[in-house]
Amino acid sequence: xxxxxxxxxxxxxxxxxxxxxxxxxxxxxxxxxxxxxxxxxxxxxxxxxxxxxxxxxxxxxxxxxxxxxxxxxxxxxxxxxxxxxxxxxxxxxxxxxxxxxxxxxxxxxxxxxxxxxxxxxxxxxxxxxxxxxxxxxxxxxxxxxxxxxxxxxxxxxxxxxxxxxxxxxxxxxxxxxxxxxxxxxxxxxxxxxxxxxxxxxxxxxxxxxxxxxxxxxxxxxxxxxxxxxxxxxxxxxxxxxxxxxxxxxxxxxxxxxxxxxxxxxxxxxxxxxxxxxxxxxxxxxxxxxxxxxxxxxxxxxxxxxxxxxxxxxxxxxxxxxxxxxxxxxxxxxxxxxxxxxxxxxxxxxxxxxxxxxxxxxxxxxxxxxxxxxxxxxxxxxxxxxxxxxxxxxxxxxxxxxxxxxxxxxxxxxxxxxxxxxxxxxxxxxxxxxxxxxxxxxxxxxxxxxxxxxxxxxxxxxxxxxxxxxxxxxxxxxxxxxxxxxxxxxxxxxxxxxxxxxxxxxxxxxxxxxxxxxxxxxxxxxxxxxxxxxxxxxxxxxxxxxxxxxxxxxxxxxxxxxxxxxxxxxxxxxxxxxxxxxxxxxxxxxxxxxxxxxxxxxxxxxxxxxxxxxxxxxxxxxxxxxxxxxxxxxxxxxxxxxxxxxxxxxxxxxxxxxxxxxxxxxxxxxxxxxxxxxxxxxxxxxxxxxxxxxxxxxxxxxxxxxxxx
Amino acid sequence: xxxxxxxxxxxxxxxxxxxxxxxxxxxxxxxxxxxxxxxxxxxxxxxxxxxxxxxxxxxxxxxxxxxxxxxxxxxxxxxxxxxxxxxxxxxxxxxxxxxxxxxxxxxxxxxxxxxxxxxxxxxxxxxxxxxxxxxxxxxxxxxxxxxxxxxxxxxxxxxxxx
Numbered sequence: 001x002x003x004x005x006x007x008x009x010x011x012x013x014x015x016x017x018x019x020x021x022x023x024x025x026x027x028x029x030x031x032x033x034x035x036x037x038x039x040x041x042x043x044x045x046x047x048x049x050x051x052x053x054x055x056x057x058x059x060x061x062x063x064x065x066x067x068x069x070x071x072x073x074x075x076x077x078x079x080x081x082x083x084x085x086x087x088x089x090x091x092x093x094x095x096x097x098x099x100x101x102x103x104x105x106x107x108x109x110x111x112x113x114x115x116x117x118x119x120x121x122x123x124x125x126x127x128x129x130x131x132x133x134x135x136x137x138x139x140x141x142x143x144x145x146x147x148x149x150x151x152x153x154x155x156x157x158x159x160x161x162x163x164x165x166x167x168x169x170x171x172x173x174x175x176x177x178x179x180x181x182x183x184x185x186x187x188x189x190x191x192x193x194x195x196x197x198x199x200x201x202x203x204x205x206x207x208x209x210x211x212x213x214x215x216x217x218x219x220x221x222x223x224x225x226x227x228x229x230x231x232x233x234x235x236x237x238x239x240x241x242x243x244x245x246x247x248x249x250x251x252x253x254x255x256x257x258x259x260x261x262x263x264x265x266x267x268x269x270x271x272x273x274x275x276x277x278x279x280x281x282x283x284x285x286x287x288x289x290x291x292x293x294x295x296x297x298x299x300x301x302x303x304x305x306x307x308x309x310x311x312x313x314x315x316x317x318x319x320x321x322x323x324x325x326x327x328x329x330x331x332x333x334x335x336x337x338x339x340x341x342x343x344x345x346x347x348x349x350x351x352x353x354x355x356x357x358x359x360x361x362x363x364x365x366x367x368x369x370x371x372x373x374x375x376x377x378x379x380x381x382x383x384x385x386x387x388x389x390x391x392x393x394x395x396x397x398x399x400x401x402x403x404x405x406x407x408x409x410x411x412x413x414x415x416x417x418x419x420x421x422x423x424x425x426x427x428x429x430x431x432x433x434x435x436x437x438x439x440x441x442x443x444x445x446x447x448x449x450x451x452x453x454x455x456x457x458x459x460x461x462x463x464x465x466x467x468x469x470x471x472x473x474x475x476x477x478x479x480x481x482x483x484x485x486x487x488x489x490x491x492x493x494x495x496x497x498x499x500x501x502x503x504x505x506x507x508x509x510x511x512x513x514x515x516x517x518x519x520x521x522x523x524x525x526x527x528x529x530x531x532x533x534x535x536x537x538x539x540x541x542x543x544x545x546x547x548x549x550x551x552x553x554x555x556x557x558x559x560x561x562x563x564x565x566x567x568x569x570x571x572x573x574x575x576x577x578x579x580x581x582x583x584x585x586x587x588x589x590x591x592x593x594x595x596x597x598x599x600x601x602x603x604x605x606x607x608x609x610x611x612x613x614x615x616x617x618x619x620x621x622x623x624x625x626x627x628x629x630x631x632x633x634x635x636x637x638x639x640x641x642x643x644x645x646x647x648x649x650x651x652x653x654x655x656x657x658x659x660x661x662x663x664x665x666x667x668x669x670x671x672x673x674x675x676x677x678x679x680x681x682x683x684x685x686x687x688x689x690x691x692x693x694x695x696x697x698x699x700x701x702x703x704x705x706x707x708x
Numbered sequence: 709x710x711x712x713x714x715x716x717x718x719x720x721x722x723x724x725x726x727x728x729x730x731x732x733x734x735x736x737x738x739x740x741x742x743x744x745x746x747x748x749x750x751x752x753x754x755x756x757x758x759x760x761x762x763x764x765x766x767x768x769x770x771x772x773x774x775x776x777x778x779x780x781x782x783x784x785x786x787x788x789x790x791x792x793x794x795x796x797x798x799x800x801x802x803x804x805x806x807x808x809x810x811x812x813x814x815x816x817x818x819x820x821x822x823x824x825x826x827x828x829x830x831x832x833x834x835x836x837x838x839x840x841x842x843x844x845x846x847x848x849x850x851x852x853x854x855x856x857x858x859x860x861x862x863x864x865x866x867x868x869x870x
Contacts, residue, residue: 087808087845216804223809224797226744226784230810233743241738283738285730353748353756353810353844402746402810403844434749612804616847620807623846646753646842654835657848 020118027072027110057378059083059123059133065148066192067120068141069102075169075181077102077109079142082122082377083134084114085217086352086404088676089613090130092217096610097135100203100210101142103166107218114376114398124375126406126500128575128674131609135672136202143203144196151191152183205607205668212666214612219400231372231401232357236427239359240269240280242420243287245294246436249639250496251303258297262290270294271423278420280428305639306495312344315448315470318493326452327486328463335454335462337523343512344701345447345471346633347496351651354402355437360417361427366393371414372401379411386415387422405624406500406677407441438644443634444501445494447471449512453482459524461535466513470494472505475574475681478513480535496636502621503677506574507628507684511702514570514685519698528569528689529554538573544602544665545571545580551663552582552600564589565597566694570685576673577605581622581682583658585690592706596626596658596687603679604665606672611664614675618662621679627652629684633703713777717742718786724773732776733757733768736783744784744813748842755841758814759783765821784813787820796820796858805854807845815841819855828859 059082070078079098085091091111099106112118114125122134150161153171156178157164165172169180205212222228247254254275262268268281268290277294281287306314316323332338358371367389373379376396383394396414413430420428432440452465464482473489489505501507521531529549536542549555549569561567564587571580584598603618631650635642643649688704691697697706715722717740724739731750736742736759748756750769757768760782787794793801796819806812815838822829822837829837834855835848843851 087806087810089807216801217806220801220804220806221793223806223812224801224816225788225793226742226813228809229743230746232747235741235743283726283730284734285727351844353754353808353842354746355748401808403808405844431747434751434753616804616807616845616850619849620846623848624844627846645751646749647751651842651844652846652848653842654839654848654852657835657852660849 023118024070027070027076027078057123058127058129059121059137062137062195063120063141064193064195065141065144068138069098069145069192071145071149071180071184071188073181073184075179077104077169077180078112079109079138080112080119081134081138082114082116082119083130084125084374084376084398085400086125086372086374086402086408088125088404089217089610089617090125091219091400092215092613093130093135093610094138095218096211096213096215097138098142100208101139102146104169106210106215108169109218111218113400116376116380116394116396121377124378124409125404126374126409128677131605131672131674132576135609139202140196140200144200145192147200148188148191149180149183152185152187153178155187156183211609212607212611215610216612229399230354231359231370231399232354232429232431234359234370234399234429236359236361239427239429240282240424241284241287242278242280242417242428242430243284243291244416244430245277245291245298246440248300249302250305251639252300255299255301257294257299259294261293261297265290265293269424271420276419278416280420280424280426284431302639307637308347308635311347311446311495312448314495315446315492319469319490320492321490323450323469323490324467324486324488326465328454328465328484329452331463332452332454336457337455337520338453339516339519339523340452341516341519341700343447343449343451343515345449345508345511346702347443347446347498348501348628348632349438349441349443349634349649350403350405350407350501351437351646351649352403352405352407355432355434356408356413356441357429357431358413358417359427359429360414360421362418362422362425366395367418368395368397369414369418370397370399371411372404372408373398373411373414374404374406374408378409379414382411383414383418387418405502406444406504409500410442412440434646435644438634438649439641442497442499444507445471445498445505447505447508447512449508451512451516453516453520455520455524459526459531459534461520468505468509471508474504475506475509475572479538479541479573480517481537496634502624503574503680506572506678506681507625508702510570510572510574510681511684511688514572515688515698515700518568518685518689518692532569532571538578540604540667541571541573541578541580544578544604545569547663547665548580548582548600548602551602551661552598554582561693564694566690566692568686568689568691568693570682570689572678572681574678574681577603577675577678579603579678579682581686583683583686583690585687585694587691587694587706594630594687594691594704594706596630596656596690598659599683599686600661600663601679601682602663602665603675604667605675605678606670607668608664608666609672614664615662617675618664618679619660622660622662622683623652623657625680625683626656626658626687628702629687629704630656631703711773713773715776716780718781718783718789726773728772728774730773731769732759732771732773732781735773735776736768736781742783742785746810746813748810753842754811755814755818756811758817758841760817760821763824765818782817784817787816794820795861796823796855799854799858799861800851803850803854803857805847805850807843807847811841811843815843815851819858822855823859829855831856
């Protein structure tokens with residue numbers, strides 16, 4: 001069976017402002033479809049439309065069966081979700097979930113994602129929520145669809161539901177067989193117009209036949225033969241290539257500009273509205289030439305701006321409401337052992353390989369935008385507000401795009417493209433340069449973290465103080481037992497535009513905590529693994545720690561350390577999953593360069609939906625986390641980013657690849673949790689702890705460096 | 709200044725009138741509509757735009773129209789001219805050596821060039837040879853496996869006809 005490819009194709013062949021009803025009619029073998037054609041469905045919005053700024057949100061609300069599943073008369077099955085695919089594996093995972101409940105092979109499902117006109121709003125693709133929230137909704141909708149199909153089959157065959165056998169889109173009973181297409185009827189239509197009934201049950205984990213098996217992304221062939229259509233590949237009739245004039249530094253405003261520089265340039269068209277200056281041209285080269293010419297004439301009003309050397313002092317000085325004091329400070333001097341430390345975590349960039357991009361097209365006052373965003377419904381709202389448009393006049397389409405990592409929530413390029421397209425009355429595509437990405441996209445927040453704790457004579461934690469300044473509250477709460485504890489997140493005055501990143505502040509909080517725990521273990525003169533196990537109550541986390549340590553050979557290695565090598569361990573729990581990471585490092589004696597040679601990571605996110613996708617996520621998270629651990633850091637001076645390219649920023653490459661052993665625990669005793677984020681939070685502290693083991697030097701900052 | 713350049717792209721002759729300083733990447737994408745070659749950085753730092761020029765791997769973003777004039781260029785679209793995937797395309801697909809997939813065209817073109825020179829590389833040679841190409845999803849483990857899988861496939865790699 002051939003996988004269904006080019007999902008976008010079937011979406012882009014239709015007119016941008018087609019209605020959902022007309023689209024559904026076009027599915028299948030081009031026939032009028034009873035399900036799609038009914039007045040009931042035609043009146044149905046794909047999702048309850050909420051007002052306000054937060055559309056996109058967290059999703060998970062039930063939707064009518066017809067908004068989730070469509071069966072065509074030829075039996076072809078279309079499933080719709082507002083979630084998007086940016087490499088994290090949602091397309092494969094949701095396809096498996098739908099196939100499981102519909103009792104078909106995954107390649108029989110056509111999954112339409114991230115189209116605000118065709119798909120229900122399942123919330124933004126962030127926060128590791130596809131697995132815990134969207135998958136159950138999809139499964140319930142598909143299970144309800146299967147039950148509706150079964151009910152009609154029972155009527156037709158005059159049998160009981162228990163007598164039916166489902167296989168690959170066909171229903172058999174006592175020598176008779178019906179395909180799903182045979183069941184398309186007014187009755188099915190009526191059943192699909194309902195919400196799934198509360199009595200609908202999804203397939204028990206023990207009975208899974210599709211979920212839990214390795215599955216490669218359904219559009220896999222398009223990725224290797226170059227035919228996959230990324231957002232930056234969208235071409236519309238008459239489309240021009242747009243560029244925006246950027247200020248030279250943060251906080252700068254435009255005083256004046258001389259447009260005569262571009263007036264003589266053939267084919268270049270300019271839009272100047274206040275601080276917004278953009279051009280569009282028949283080629284990117286010409287548009288860039290025009291912007292470069294304009295930039296030479298631009299006069300800017302600059303303002304003083306912080307530089308990265310002053311970053312951490314600035315964040316501490318501007319902690320909102322001041323830095324909370326340690327309520328147990330008086331107990332520290334009396335304790336058997338006490339440690340007080342401060343940790344720093346740098347600003348970093350997501351730097352997805354496909355830069356931010358959008359193509360905008362206006363048709364009769366309505367706007368269609370193709371863009372790579374993790375939040376299609378949120379971007380639709382941004383566009384409605386930016387252009388003061390009534391509801392349902394904006395369609396956002398998100399082709400599977402080139403990486404997000406928490407960095408593509410906002411609609412900046414969508415608004416830029418729409419603005420140029422509106423003014424110039426022709427479609428415009430915007431594709432940011434790498435320098436724009438590194439300067440004007442938002443960053444993972446920098447952090448200052450203060451940690452203080454006292455130990456009793458047995459090595460138990462008697463009091464615990466842990467404060468994150470600026471980066472966020474995620475995973476700020478400690479999983480370690482403590483007699484008394486005080487944790488807090490304190491916002492500050494961020495000098496750069498900051499927002500989400502894969503696992504949010506859990507990267508910073510877990511780094512600081514797990515290095516701090518190692519320092520406590522050292523103070524208590526207890527092995528770091530033993531210290532963790534004795535101070536943790538969470539049985540799942542302890543199990544994961546033991547698994548990682550065992551597979552890594554923690555106890556074997558400890559006794560026979562070579563000079564300039566070391567091993568470190570870290571663990572963590574966030575968003576319902578647990579991990580433990582062991583790392584081995586070697587340090588160059590002369591240059592002090594750190595190489596990570598071997599990593600073992602154990603991970604438990606509940607029942608595994610797609611082992612192939614999960615392995616990719618965990619391997620990728622380890623290596624991506626290695627970048628932030630060792631090198632990635634945004635440097636800025638007077639408001640300008642000074643390492644705004646891959647050469648200077650130096651993300652992980654093949655040469656950095658350690659030997660990686662991933663241990664996935666298929667824990668079928670709990671509900672499934674997301675896995676796109678948490679696997680990134682273990683590697684940096686494990687490396688820092690290994691560097692201490694190798695050199696005796698504690699590094700309390702990310703990136704971890706032994707040189708200045 | 710516009711000039712006319714003649715390219716042989718995936719075995720087809722193409723005559724393009726363009727500014728001689730415009731990049732080959734832009735010509736491929738915007739003039740010839742070969743969208744499988746991707747823009748990642750514009751600086752030769754990431755390899756998303758890797759193509760072959762006269763059989764040698766090259767960054768299309770670092771090649772001007774003037775540089776490419778008269779040359780023979782192979783892009784990802786030229787690797788499977790009859791719809792039969794090249795052994796490396798097949799290996800990347802079967803190995804699941806992609807996450808977002810944006811780097812994959814460049815990775816495959818780099819790997820084809822690597823195996824052309826060294827049909828049976830060690831893992832260390834694969835890493836060194838592939839190092840100019842960046843995968844931001846950091847799926848390097850499976851990419852190394854895919855190159856290894858293609859190299860160890862029993863049948864010889866189909867030649868690109870050079």
